[in-house]
Amino acid sequence: MSKKNLKIKIWQNKQVYMMMLPVLVLLLIFSYYPMYGIILAFKDYLPNKGIWGSEWVGFKHFIAVFSLPDFFTAFRNTIVISLLTLIFCFPAPIFLALLLNEVTNRPYKRFIQTCIYFPNFISWVVLAGIINSLLNYSTGTVNNILANIGLSRVEFLASEALFYPVLIVSCIIKDAGWGTIIYTAGISSIDPTLYEAAMIDGCKRFGMARYITLPSLSPIILIMFTMQVGNILNANFDAIYNLYNPTVYSVADVIDTLVMRTGFEEGYYERGTAIGLFKSVINFILLLSANAIVKKINGYGMYEVAE
Template identity: 45%
Template structure:
């Protein structure tokens, strides 16, 4: 062990910042989940707060809001999984077919750019475009003789609006992993396919997609593990009183009862429930992937 450390000391030194990051910000905070089984008081601390077992979990599952939160969180994530997840794959396949390197880099830069915009900016752009009173799109509709459309306060449009925003912001950024996987496919396979008379679509279907299948499966498993997680900032900025019935999710509920109302133990129990569900889904999806012959995450 010591000899291995000395031999690869520079590699371990290079990995040290990442290791410290995960230790300090991922593993050490896990100690805090014990307060979900306590009536935690900041004055008494974790060691001296009274233990209540699964009382907070029972309270959460019997809460009338539980099924509403579960429905909204699951629906938004399923829509994202169905409509958002395939788009980076398709976009990567199309970008891989671009021939001019300079043109390809310009296209990549354009599709990557929205990822670096904060949700505050994106939600602000959305309001400028879709607001019923001042939105550009509604003004154009009125100018063409049509009635205004209620985009931002219609509960029936809220979930799809979030999905479209996610697609615009991160679909391009999601191509990075797939483009890297495509770059690792041997050019000889394409040459052999061309000799056999395969066109571009055939090469894409029989070479490119199978070549990145493992990456697709791994990212899909990881995405399934986050099916209970939604970006709090995005939801919080888009939420208003008219759509609260379909916009309230676990993350906004934790913020409301944990930060605003100071129910630290109860909100931690909600967060732990989300984490356990994510863990079960990752393990299940990984086993299914291995059963069908894929490598999986581990």
């Protein structure tokens, strides 16, 4: 495409580019501009010399990080939580979208969609407070009900065995609504004549969901799955930070909480940066690997689908 044709095409779609502009500005400010700080992982940082003036030390901080007793515990917990999220949280919006697709009463369907999506607008700080009010050992609503019917109170928030179930259920409640909107939009774009033809052939609702809806949603599912794998070491820091406490550190301490504790609380900014860089590199490799595997199995990857 020549420069002249490119300029004409940009001008014809100027409204779209104007809508993209705020997003690009935010991306540059909060994602690209801070990248120069990555070199902090390879330097002994001195505030009076600044990042560029501090001494280069190579992989010293990476070696120190990998020698920390908490690092491999945090790494293991991150993998476990991310896998549980992938197994339970990832399919939840797909199932919800399929169920909503079966609801024919429009006002009721919109009401359910609103109820599902509403928690997405609540911050994790507020949601964690609500969860604490419900599950607190002494004053929580759930434990009060258990006590009133003669059952023992349960340490929901201080039990290592129960932390993962509480975290996963909380993440589903908080985030499933957003994914449901994406999949519902995908379902609405499916040709209705496919369902009509299936009904004529005697196909039941389950069969239509299996042979029409899910295959039609597969490009969206593949994109979302690939992106989820690419974020596997992020482990939903907001949720964990607001729900965990010292009694569950052994199962709740993840890479991001280790970064915060090492970098901000203990003042080892170089080590915190090294841990963050390690996590980003692994996530990038996982993203490319997941995309390559999906492309090999299905014949197309995330970028081909996006086009």
